[in-house]
Amino acid sequence: MEHTDSKEKNNPQEILRSVMKLCAGCDVCRTLMEEDCAFFPELYRLWDQEKEQKVSITAAQLRHMTDLCTLCGICPCPKIPIQVMKAKSLFVDTEGLPLATRLLTSVPRMAKLAGSFPRLTRVLQSSKATAPLLRKALKLHPERKLPVIPAHNFFHWAEHRGLTARKEGSRNVTYFAGCTAGYLFPEVGRSVVEVLERNGVAVHVPPQQCCGMPHLAEGDRDTTLELAQANLDELLAAVQAGDELISSCPTCGYYLKVLLKERAHYSEAYKKIEGAKEAATASPPSGQGIDKLKALKRYDPKNIYCDDGYFASLDPLSRINLAEHLSDAGEYLARLHDAGQLDARFSAISKRVVYYAPCHQREQKIGSPYLDLLGLIPGLTIEPVGNGMDCCGMGGNFGFKASFHDKSLDLGRPLMEKIRSRNPEAIVTDCLSCRLQFGHTLPYPVYHPIEMLAMAYADN
Numbered sequence: 001m002e003h004t005d006s007k008e009k010n011n012p013q014e015i016l017r018s019v020m021k022l023c024a025g026c027d028v029c030r031t032l033m034e035e036d037c038a039f040f041p042e043l044y045r046l047w048d049q050e051k052e053q054k055v056s057i058t059a060a061q062l063r064h065m066t067d068l069c070t071l072c073g074i075c076p077c078p079k080i081p082i083q084v085m086k087a088k089s090l091f092v093d094t095e096g097l098p099l100a101t102r103l104l105t106s107v108p109r110m111a112k113l114a115g116s117f118p119r120l121t122r123v124l125q126s127s128k129a130t131a132p133l134l135r136k137a138l139k140l141h142p143e144r145k146l147p148v149i150p151a152h153n154f155f156h157w158a159e160h161r162g163l164t165a166r167k168e169g170s171r172n173v174t175y176f177a178g179c180t181a182g183y184l185f186p187e188v189g190r191s192v193v194e195v196l197e198r199n200g201v202a203v204h205v206p207p208q209q210c211c212g213m214p215h216l217a218e219g220d221r222d223t224t225l226e227l228a229q230a231n232l233d234e235l236l237a238a239v240q241a242g243d244e245l246i247s248s249c250p251t252c253g254y255y256l257k258v259l260l261k262e263r264a265h266y267s268e269a270y271k272k273i274e275g276a277k278e279a280a281t282a283s284p285p286s287g288q289g290i291d292k293l294k295a296l297k298r299y300d301p302k303n304i305y306c307d308d309g310y311f312a313s314l315d316p317l318s319r320i321n322l323a324e325h326l327s328d329a330g331e332y333l334a335r336l337h338d339a340g341q342l343d344a345r346f347s348a349i350s351k352r353v354v355y356y357a358p359c360h361q362r363e364q365k366i367g368s369p370y371l372d373l374l375g376l377i378p379g380l381t382i383e384p385v386g387n388g389m390d391c392c393g394m395g396g397n398f399g400f401k402a403s404f405h406d407k408s409l410d411l412g413r414p415l416m417e418k419i420r421s422r423n424p425e426a427i428v429t430d431c432l433s434c435r436l437q438f439g440h441t442l443p444y445p446v447y448h449p450i451e452m453l454a455m456a457y458a459d460n
């Protein structure tokens with residue numbers, strides 16, 4: 001940001017005004033994000049209106065603008081959505097968090113309810129009398145398909161399999177399943193374990209909390225920081241014991257590897273490490289916006305090189321440590337393959353599928369490891385679909401909301417059209433939030449790539 005003083009730091013309107021000024025001065029996202037994001041078009045609309053027609057931007061409009069950022073991460077400057085979330089959390093400090101938001105963000109709580117009272121949950125979800133009331137109470141769109149929460153989640157299964165107790169092996173991995181594989185699609189979590197075990201990996205599933213992304217996106221700062229601290233403690237204890245960390249969820253991975261460590265390299269603690277100061281100041285933040293700012297001479301390293309972000313209250317070295325030890329499951333398997341240690345005896349799967357690399361996987365800058373891995377399955381024809389700016393539009397919980405449902409479908413339409421034009425037998429994507437949007441919009445079955453690998457192992 002151009003300038004941050006204490007007034008700005010604690011005033012959501014000032015923060016958003018500062019974001020608007022920066023992005024209006026830079027202007028890259030006016031055209032770049034025109035179709036793929038709901039936030040930037042609104043930012044430029046309000047800005048232009050104020051400048052050209054002298055219509056002042058209201059506090060309500062600024063507040064509404066924060067609800068349009070889904071934290072997809074495809075815009076060039078990671079600090080912008082984080083600043084937006086910071087402003088949102090300050091609004092929430094005074095407004096409080098609606099009950100519907102609290103319930104919607106707590107997948108573990110919903111899953112526990114479904115597990116404890118399966119019949120009651122089914123009735124509530126499907127009865128013509130109660131389902132609309134439930135949707136209204138949770139502010140869900142009436143036409144949005146809702147996932148069926150299975151009675152037995154992945155964590156029950158892992159406990160039953162003895163995976164919650166760590167066993168020393170020749171290769172040890174601690175698996176962070178996240179809420180979607182943990183509670184909504186346990187078959188994905190099971191596939192991760194099966195594929196890893198097939199390759200001689202001892203898998204450990206420790207106690208874990210939601211990564212915190214849904215809470216961050218809703219402006220619930222206290223819960224976000226509490227969850228982050230709990231996961232940092234548990235996962236770094238596993239690192240200490242000698243485990244590698246993996247995640248199969250691109251959103252958890254993006255959050256834990258990219259967002260959580262944002263600006264940690266500019267912390268005093270990191271700079272004190274010998275040689276780190278130079279490293280931290282020698283590598284300027286990336287993004288087309290920064291280049292443009294430099295050209296506009298608004299780029300001030302003093303204000304950029306400091307750990308003043310959303311997660312600054314958490315130990316920066318722990319945030320860096322976690323990011324350095326966590327791999328996407330596909331990345332981990334690709335490393336095994338490169339080292340000649342992956343069991344590549346796959347059975348044939350005769351299918352023509354499209355593979356979509358989701359936003360949060362792309363933003364981890366790890367390439368598309370699953371494309372190569374899936375290419376090892378005989379008979380499987382894989383066509384990559386979508387470019388670097390395509391997004392399914394679901395935005396985690398945002399697509400469920402009555403207020404965002406239509407926008408969510410609009411944002412995802414270009415990608416859906418590309419997939420329809422291929423008419424595949426199935427869609428393969430690592431993001432389970434995209435899976436929900438594809439399941440809502442398209443007639444094709446959807447798989448996580450690791451499910452395809454598990455299927456190809458199953459018959460031999």
Ligand code: SF4
Nearest residue numbers: 037069070072073075
């Ligand atoms: S994170 Fe996504 S939704 Fe938010 S401003 Fe960036 S592109 Fe838009």
Ligand code: SF4
Nearest residue numbers: 023026028029077289
């Ligand atoms: S490139 Fe960065 S500074 Fe420029 S408009 Fe986009 S988010 Fe804003």
